[in-house]
Amino acid sequence: MSSGRISWVLLAYRLPREPSTPRSALWRKLRRLGAAQVLDGLAALPLDARNREQLEWLGDEILEAGGEATIWVGELGSAGQERELAARMSEAIAVDYRALIEEAAVAAAQQFGQRRRTLARLRRESRRIRARDYFPPPERELAQRALDELVALVEEPVG
Amino acid sequence: MRWATRRHCHIDRAACAWLIRRFIDSEAEFLFVDDADEVPGDATPFDMRGVELSHHDGDCSFETFLRRYELADPVLWEIAKIVHEADLADERFDAPEAAGLDVLLRGLSMVRDDDELLALSGPLFDGLYEYRKRALLTGREPA
Numbered sequence: 001m002s003s004g005r006i007s008w009v010l011l012a013y014r015l016p017r018e019p020s021t022p023r024s025a026l027w028r029k030l031r032r033l034g035a036a037q038v039l040d041g042l043a044a045l046p047l048d049a050r051n052r053e054q055l056e057w058l059g060d061e062i063l064e065a066g067g068e069a070t071i072w073v074g075e076l077g078s079a080g081q082e083r084e085l086a087a088r089m090s091e092a093i094a095v096d097y098r099a100l101i102e103e104a105a106v107a108a109a110q111q112f113g114q115r116r117r118t119l120a121r122l123r124r125e126s127r128r129i130r131a132r133d134y135f136p137p138p139e140r141e142l143a144q145r146a147l148d149e150l151v152a153l154v155e156e157p158v159g
Numbered sequence: 160m161r162w163a164t165r166r167h168c169h170i171d172r173a174a175c176a177w178l179i180r181r182f183i184d185s186e187a188e189f190l191f192v193d194d195a196d197e198v199p200g201d202a203t204p205f206d207m208r209g210v211e212l213s214h215h216d217g218d219c220s221f222e223t224f225l226r227r228y229e230l231a232d233p234v235l236w237e238i239a240k241i242v243h244e245a246d247l248a249d250e251r252f253d254a255p256e257a258a259g260l261d262v263l264l265r266g267l268s269m270v271r272d273d274d275e276l277l278a279l280s281g282p283l284f285d286g287l288y289e290y291r292k293r294a295l296l297t298g299r300e301p302a
Contacts, residue, residue, distance in 0.1 A: 025217070054247075057214045057247075059208075060208055060209070060213075061214070061216075
């Protein structure tokens with residue numbers, strides 16, 4: 001794009017308040033994708049083929065649940081607003097990395113066997129976070145380091 | 160019969176095409192479109208928005224095919240778990256193969272067109288079927 005701005009795919013939707021199951025399923029799926037909730041009923045992701053397809057499927061699920069949904073493709077009107085949105089998404093993902101770092105610290109004090117299981121779980125968690133990390137915060141690097149340190153501990157059982 | 164789906168196939172469409180050819184229509188001919196409006200009248204669309212053979216109630220298209228065609232083969236349902244997780248990664252199932260299969264097909268789709276992708280991924284799904292079948296029969300992962 002000539003403006004150099006990020007293209008976004010947006011899901012505009014309205015879901016009946018009851019039953020609440022489709023609402024919470026949608027919330028969970030949007031969170032897993034790392035979507036930014038721009039407003040109530042408007043979720044955004046950086047545009048790529050995968051994100052667009054995933055939002056389209058969610059849109060169809062909303063329609064099947066008796067709601068309304070449309071898919072939009074666009075960009076923000078100002079560079080400042082774009083930075084703000086990216087920073088918000090970056091901060092949200094930083095919270096997830098920080099939780100991971102804390103868990104890795106706890107695991108360092110665990111028994112060897114338990115520590116190894118925790119490492120396996122944290123690796124999976126790390127992959128899930130990275131899959132929805134579009135604007136990597138510094139915490140990404142820190143989380144990777146925390147996991148690497150845990151790996152070193154697991155590889156050298158003492159006593 | 161002619162079957163139509165979206166261009167730039169990935170895991171769910173590749174798996175559906177394999178399923179169609181192997182279990183539903185051995186003479187299947189596939190065509191790829193950009194939009195649902197382009198599907199010719201004599202072709203059955205799948206894995207596209209708003210069509211019957213697509214995502215429904217949180218199922219991916221492969222699962223929808225199994226339900227609509229009443230394919231009760233437990234091996235196919237094992238593959239369905241993998242396809243579901245590779246496509247949607249919503250952790251409805253525990254399918255560790257999904258991440259690897261996703262990468263393989265995504266990579267393949269970068270260097271091959273849709274016809275070639277289906278031709279190359281077919282034997283991969285044949286193998287996956289055989290592997291899952293043996294695992295199911297013996298109760299352990301085949302070596």
